[in-house]
Amino acid sequence: MNVFARIFTGLLLVLSVTTYATDDQAAAQLRKQLDAMNTLQGDFVQTTYDKAGVEQESSSGNFMLMRPGKFYWKTLEPMPQLLVSNNKTIWLYDPDLETVNIREFTDDLRETPALLLSADIEQLRKNFSVARDQQDGSAEKYTLTPKVTEGMFQHLILVFKSGQLSEFAIQDSLGQLTRCVLSNVQRNNALPEENFFFVPPEGVEILRD
Template sequence: MKMFSRFLTSCLLVASVVVHAADDQAAAQLRKQLDAMNTLQGDFVQTTYDKKGAEQETSSGNFMLMRPGKFYWKTLEPMQQLLVSNNKTIWLYDPDLETVNERAFTDDLRETPALLLSSDIEQLRKSFTVTRDEKDTSAEKYTLTPKVTDGMFQHLTLVFKANQLTEFAIQDSLGQLTRCVLTNVQRNKTLPEEKFFFQPPEGVEILKD
């Protein structure tokens, strides 16, 4: 349950978010990058830092994502966990605890950092302002700030290299930073639909919110 809450409030998934602003060059550049990304898969290393910059924990695994709202995020180390969404239901499976936490993919969850990266672009057009770090010539780095300031996070940063999303990070409202580095990334490959629907193993406890 702790992992589930952390995911919803600090972001584990990757796919596409965009800000619409016809007169904003940075937003237009970001939109071009993300509009071209319908599916994404690869490996991740996720590290969480406290507000002073001290490393708190690191996890790694692999992921698949299909826009809108479908994702498969499998943590392998240090403990196995699986988070799955089919855009209607979200499942968190913990093999060690033999539990599955299940809840509906509702409108309030669409606003969490965890789901911004896999949500429908059309739903996110008016939610953010966007800036680009023009000083960094080795990558395209965009920072998105929610227009509603009482949300769960302060900033979302997306980093592209050679037109590929390689990193994203979220700073939450308490100053904690969660950074996800992506490797072996493949974009717009055909993904198996069954990966985005979870069938609980026999004998596990199902907890519904």
């Protein structure tokens, strides 16, 4: 994009009217967005910032999600790691440490906010206050704030562009922000069930929570 196009685009964004939906309207609209997404797959870049906005670390990889409660989150760079859930069990495999941490699946969104993308979204109104911020015709930002403050995060932000989930971010109780930008996203493709089950390799140490 040339300089003129960047300036013109920026001007349009500045002049665009920002609108906010009420909590029930926002939750209903978010539910509509998520209901259209039975499966999701693509690539991600995950970046963590401290409370001052300074980048701390970055990683990248690929993912698959299937509602309800099934996900495959594979970090490739800089350190390989794999997180898998089949809606009953969660496996965290660290090939460098040769360990697999296994724990029972929980549908408590306060503890595992990323499950929002694959869980029963009827829990939205129960667990969160939802605000919707629409700044142009194609981008929508939803900010979810837990109604119970003992959770691990303060805010969860979901951004949709042209109806497609493009990024999400989590701000924890210490002000640290983790932002995941998605790319090459494909929605509602058939995904094999075996992708959401993990068999630990021989010789690895198995840890159970």
